[in-house]
Amino acid sequence: MDIIFINELRATTLIGIYPREQAMPQTVEISLQIGTSTASAGASDDIGDTIDYAQVVERLRNELAARHFNLLERLAEYVATLLLEDFGATWVRVSIAKLGMMRGVARVGVVIERGAAA
Numbered sequence: 001m002d003i004i005f006i007n008e009l010r011a012t013t014l015i016g017i018y019p020r021e022q023a024m025p026q027t028v029e030i031s032l033q034i035g036t037s038t039a040s041a042g043a044s045d046d047i048g049d050t051i052d053y054a055q056v057v058e059r060l061r062n063e064l065a066a067r068h069f070n071l072l073e074r075l076a077e078y079v080a081t082l083l084l085e086d087f088g089a090t091w092v093r094v095s096i097a098k099l100g101m102m103r104g105v106a107r108v109g110v111v112i113e114r115g116a117a118a
Contacts, residue, residue: 001037001090002037002038004038004050004051004053005032005033006031006032006053007031008029008030008031009029009030009032009057010027010028010030011028011030011060011061011064012027012028012065013065013068014026014067014069015028015069015070015072015075016070016098017071026098026099028072028075028096028097028099029096029097029107030060030079030095031094031095032056032094033092033093034051034056034091034092035089035090035115036051036088036089036090038050051087051088056087060082063078063082072097072098072108072109073110073112075096076094076095076096076112077112077114079092079094079096084114084116084117089116090115090116091113091114091115091116093111093112094111094114095111096109096110097109
């Protein structure tokens with residue numbers, strides 16, 4: 001299995017359980033490892049034979065801008081499912097962090113790994 005990665009993608013979404021978080025969008029930082037075979041793309045040199053990371057980034061920014069999530073865990077599951085089902089990944093590792101949410105803490109977040117259904 002090969003891995004396509006996207007590190008430190010910044011996207012804006014409504015995330016949180018507190019009233020101030022539900023009223024004002026926040027920037028989250030997302031890092032992805034997307035498991036897939038890149039052998040066909042390596043042979044053909046054709047973007048159609050792989051997962052196009054530019055399409056992943058655009059889709060995530062659009063989807064997150066239009067949604068609200070209470071928990072980072074739910075947001076991570078949403079992202080993982082999108083990559084597995086809509087982009088055909090076979091495995092994903094999704095890391096999502098809120099930035100500067102707590103005094104003296106740069107990031108708080110969650111990392112999950114999911115595989116495609118057999």
